[in-house]
Amino acid sequence: MNIFKSLKRNKVAMVGFGILFLLVIIAIFGPYLYDGSPWKMVQRPFLPPFQDSKFPLGTDTLGRDVLAGLIHGARISLLVGLISTAIALLIGIPLGAYAGYYGGWVDEVLMRFTEIFQTVPSFALAVVLVAIFEPTVYSITGAIAIVSWPPVARLVRGEFLSLRSQEYVLAAKLNGQTNRNIILKEILPNSLSPIIVLASLMVASAILLESSLSFLGLGDPEIMSWGYMIGAAKTVLRQAWWLSFIPGVAIAVTVLSLNLLGEGLNEALNPKLSGNREN
Template sequence: MSMMARYWRQLNLEGRIGAVLLAMLVLMALLAPLLAPGDPLAITGEPMLRPFASEAHLLGTDRLGRDVLAGLLHGTRTTLLVAFFSAAVALIVGSIVGTLAGFLGGMADMVLMRITEAFQTVPGFLLALAAISVTGPSVPTLIFAISLGNWTQAARVTRAEVLSLRERDFVAAARTLGMRPLEIAFREILPNAFGPTASLAAISVAAAILIEAALSFLGFGDPNRVTWGSMIAEGRTVLRAAPYLSIVPGLALVITVLSVHLIGRGLSRTERLQP
């Protein structure tokens, strides 16, 4: 039985619901060029068409005449791309920092943890906002900016796990075999310490989704890509006349964060049940 199948069987109902919702969102992102071909930022119809008023524009159009459904589908690609990659970068950086701090100890531990605490004192959104202001808006800089304030929790969790593992018998055996300290840290200890850190993935992804949406809402997203945050910002100017322009991407944002949250709860329950 594969690992995915084993986790699926051990997930509770809410975890499975979250997995199905996230799978549907990923499928939407992959099929966006087929379901809504062309440029989602192109003007394709009359402005301010209401949902289901036209067969060509099922979810209506915005105040410039751009198709809302096309923006929603292509926005899924941007949101998931930024969220998953920034969460992955944050977990990798946090794991490396936490492993070095926990294994080396002493001055290295103190310096790395003071750096971690310095990053923790500043809210992640403000760090991302400052980084985007300096580097300019684009998808790679969004990923960098969001991960900049999202790695500290992974570092602290990894350090705690490494501190409990570095005196184990298998570490002493690795030293006896002549393995170098960094080789022991990253080949022997980190794989055993990564489980609790990986459980933070759901939190990191959800936080990245919200930060990306907030940055796009404020106009700091990639101007060449449609995002849910930019769609919500576009709709707020005509909120009373066309509330659907903000409600549709807002609901997509809620469903995405909810699906990740449900998966995280299901996976944490699965880990608790492991012998």
């Protein structure tokens, strides 16, 4: 409850939360409330925005409704960001926890394994992975998850290294609790604050990465997403700038809202930052 109270006091974080909440509502209910198909040709191509009340955002290169694509694309873009982040957390948290808790050779092996993925830039590695497999929403989500988990592992490792010598952990060991219970019930709950903040920022990065892949032609051609809309319009930037601008604004607003929420969570979960803000 204290977290929610702190967020309510942070107006910037509440703005981010409100925008994100609205986007989630659009992603869930938008395709049902606005029944226009994003793939159906409904008007002449390159219809500018606000020229036809039936298609307020105009049409694309094939005469498809841009607003329908924007609404349907919200679901895919958010799902890619959320699912890839969830997978990255499922990989990074256990590896970082074991490395930080056990230390020694376990730490060395797991961290060297992590560094293998960090030697190649994330975007370049994602491009290679998607290019190797057929570009689908599944391969894109998997590629983003693979390049996203190393920072999670390093963050969790650092938290476990600092917490494993705390008195409550030593008391749990003296009580005969297993290492598994100590990791899951004693240390991990006390490490969640920075993980939650990082996860909110990772969703934003995943949405940007999906958009970048689609812009390069590595998006799923059968799934409507904001990244796909930008990628499909990249050859007509001069002729129809709005086709890239509109989904670009949607991505920018989503990323901004996630960053604002992440900043608010950081302040709410970090007592020192909250205290400084009040002073």
